[in-house]
Amino acid sequence: MxxxxxxxxxxxxxxxxxxxxxxPTPAMRAAILDAEVGDDVYGEDPTVAALEAKVADLFGFEAALFVPTGVMANHIALRTLLRPGSELIADADAHILAHEDAGLAWHGGIQTRTTLTPEGLLSPDDVSRLIRPHSPHTLGTTAVELENTHNRGGGSVYSIEHLRAIREIADAHRISVHIDGARIWNAHVATGTPLREYGAVADTISVCLSKGLGAPVGSVALLAPERRAEAVLMRHRLGGGWRQAGILAAAGIYALDHHIAxxxxxxxxxxxxxxxxxxxxxxxxxxxxxxxxxxxxxxxxxxxxxxxxxxxxxxxxxxxxxxxxxxxxxxxxxxxxxxxxxxxx
Ligand SMILES: Cc1ncc(COP(=O)(O)O)c(C=O)c1O
Missing domain, CATH: 3.90.1150.10 (Aspartate Aminotransferase, domain 1)
Structure with missing residues (x-):
């Protein structure tokens, strides 16, 4: 209040x-004040590096990129999976479709194939049904996106069993899995699922520090290490190269240490x-x-x-x-x- x-x-x-x-709470502001910083466009901000390493480790990923927003984290992560002219499966009410101003289509030339689902959650059957093969007549599916928790679904949660079932289908069809994990912290706390188990079912994940965790700004894209340089370039191209961003990363580290439970x-x-x-x-x-x-x-x-x-x-x-x-x-x-x-x- x-x-x-x-x-x-x-x-x-x-x-x-x-x-x-x-x-930001007084303690978070104190962490911001004490942050050691450098120019992150030169790759010289130690607090940004520490935040990226911390989030990567939490989810068992080898690479992470700190970005200003969840929209940018989704965008960059998905673009490391999908080339222009490729197809992504998502539920019709996904944040990437409802609230990201067609960014994937506009900037990335990515086509989406969708279905309306109860509470925004795609069932394994939905995913199987929506996957199209690559053929002379069909574009074919490259990736599936799952939002956990689901915003328009009212904070609905994918169980880890459900996610594993979708991962199996994705593997069988050689397609990638992206999780929009803006509120994955809430899913983790609600279900007790370790964050690394979410990491094990996804090729890329976006997480937000500025929602339930209470940081003022910031999201992290988790991705494959061999795609990180491309992700850094994309962030810069989108105008997201930031300088002494450690000021914000410090708030993120504080949030991870104190605001999850x-x-x-x-x-x-x-x-x-x-x-x-x-x-x-x-x-x-x-x-x-x-x-x-x-x-x-x-x-x-x-x-x-x-x-x-x-x-x-x-x-x-x-x-x-x-x-x-x-x-x-x-x-x-x-x-x-x-x-x-x-x-x-
Ligand atoms: C599920 C989900 N993904 C992504 C975002 C985008 O985050 P941002 O507002 O930081 O761009 C939001 C924002 O509310 C969200 O609810």
Whole structure:
């Protein structure tokens, strides 16, 4: 909860629009202040190097690249797998399709083949059905993308067994697997699956430090070491060559050391929020992690009325709200938000 001083005086604001709205904690700011830095375009920032090594090690990868955003991490990782004019399988509601401004098509010439799935999760059967062979008549599939947790699916989680089954199909067809792991930390905490097990089923992974982990900026692309130089070039071409980025990497390292286990609190708060909304008669879906979806007749109108009462939520569709719990939201905030939403919905 933050205090806003406005016309109506100081009043609490509960911001559930996204887990990206968190502000760095004092301890994280201290880590930023102490960061040793250098020019990362020259490959001379020791804190960036330390962050990349740390994330690579967590997932059992040999190479990593620190980039400004999750969109760029997805883009660069996928471009190391797919040449222009190749085909990627993804669920129709994937972040790469719904919220990345056609970047894969625009910059990468990548075609996607999709299907709508429950909670955004592709089943092994979906993947088998969507794979096309390379032939004179069909382009053929090169890779499959899986979002874990799934944003539009309401923070839904792939079990490791499910991921392994898809990996087996991918291997049988010699196609690659990319995981959009912007919130893979939430999946890890919700299921207890070791991060290395996610690493073992993917050719590339993107992870975000700026969502549930509470860093101000930054994502990491995990990829094959022989493709890293190409990934660095691509980042530069996209305008993502950054200089003393160790300032930001220090926040990422702090977040990895201190903010993973506490995601369980966000999940508990999401369950509390959903239960409170349900008790008030609202149609909140049961959350698996830190995202609560609520079906309402007119989402933009409800979001606007809630904002007037200092509760910020996202209209995620004409009749769908998204509420996300995070580091800056308490149990009390969730109860307050549920009370306000029950009044204005
Ligand atoms: C699943 C998923 N992937 C990727 C991204 C992109 O991250 P960024 O906003 O840092 O570009 C987001 C952002 O919300 C996301 O939810």
């Amino acid at each position: 933050t205090e806003l001083s406005g016309i109506a005086g100081r009043q609490p604001v509960v911001d559930l629009r996204s887990d990206t709205v968190t502000k 506490r995601l369980a609190e966000d999940h508990a708060n999401a369950r509390l929020l959903a239960a409170s909304l349900q008790s008030a008669g609202l149609s909140a879906r049961a959350p698996q992690t830190n995202i609560v979806l609520v079906d309402v007749p007119d989402a933009p109108a409800v979001a606007a009325r809630a904002a007037e009462q200092n509760v910020r939520v996202s209209a995620f569709g004409p009749a769908l709200l998204r509420l996300v719990t995070h580091l800056d939201v308490t149990e009390k905030d969730c109860l307050l938000a549920a009370e306000v939403l029950a009044r204005v919905a």
